Amino acid sequence: MIYLDNAATTLHKPPCVGKAVLAAMGSFGNSGRGTHEESLTAARVIYGARERLAALFHCPRADHVCFTANSTEALNIAVAGLFGPGDHVISTDLEHNSVLRPLYRLRSQGGAVDFVPADRQGCIDYGDFERLLRPGTRAVVCTHGSNLTGNLLDLGRIGAFCRAHGLLFVVDASQTAGVFPINMEQWGIDVLCFTGHKSLLGPQGTGGLCVRGELPIRPWKVGGTGVHSYSETQPEAYPTRLEAGTLNGHGIAGLYAALGFLEETGIDVIRAREQALARRFWERVHGLPGVTVYGDFSDFERAPVVTLNLGECDSAEVSDELTERWEIATRPGAHCAPRLHRALGTEEQGAVRFSWSWYNTEEETDTAADAVEALAKEAR
């Protein structure tokens, strides 16, 4: 199997990740629930993961890295915990449903949301943020990179807009964390939401949010924390504030190991390799008759994603044929990105997404390009 669905989850992980999870399952007590060695072993590794994440994202404090199951949970916590009736939020058409649905729910509860539109290449006009600003605007909530096209947003520019107007800045880094440099302090990101199982190369069930400063995020989940046991309310201090219940210590141990791998290998090295593979594929397929590639490829500083269609073919059929004939795993359909599919004009057809990771090869990439070429000929 040639696995090219890494934007959904990375299948291949560094060997140290699985070993760390297995070791944790045989040695971890419950972090923060005692001072015996088993509990402390778990707590040390979890704190070590907070430190590595804080360093990676330039989050000022390791104790403001809060763990969740994934970025969807983190985004729900941020949106529901920061905004309410009367608040206006600006977002974009590039968003995944993990951003859209919490915002649509906010709107149904008396909040207001506007979206910066995307054009047919999935690009936005940054001037639209200014145009959508109104009294009551509290924040911008947006992705760093589109899971559908791989287009990036200029977070430094959006962060400057937020600072100029006193807005909070909440970022979904699901597609970029672990591959692209992210600087919360420099870009003025107040809340950075990430998932562990994609480019961070960790296990599924890990993710979190990094909070800059003492932002009063209302926790939606309250309960056991191992601290302030006689208080009737959730402790206010981070990260406990947002971490009721036992953490996924075993998964976080895997994430900790994955972060070590990223540090040793270097995310610049990883990004260069993934981008080179995506570019190699794009150069083979983008000019083929009947092939439509979506997104802005004028600059290859983009997430390693190439999404395409063959004529009017159903993307689901194309993806299935890639699996059946060439054993290539891709993702067809809507990719949980309904607004961007509408902007690209692919709401009915969907599209076939190819996405790379550190573990893909040139040979796999060439086989995928050969397969697209063959299918494109057959489709004509």
Added chain:
Amino acid sequence: MREKQKKLVVTFRTTAGAMAMEEACRSAAAPGRLIPVPRAITAGCGMCWAAPPESRAAIEELVVREHLDVDGLYDVLL
């Protein structure tokens, strides 16, 4: 039971605060270890740092230098 001795006890608001303390003390070769919070102290976090009383000045300096999230410092018979 063990014979009681005077100890310096440092408490924290969160487990993360306690872990940061342990890491900072290990790096600075400061004495002590994490123990359950004794009942004489009301603290948020269920674990605290117990150290010899004579290390108080060094630990106070470490807390300030490393911006450690400390709830309180106590002299306790343990």
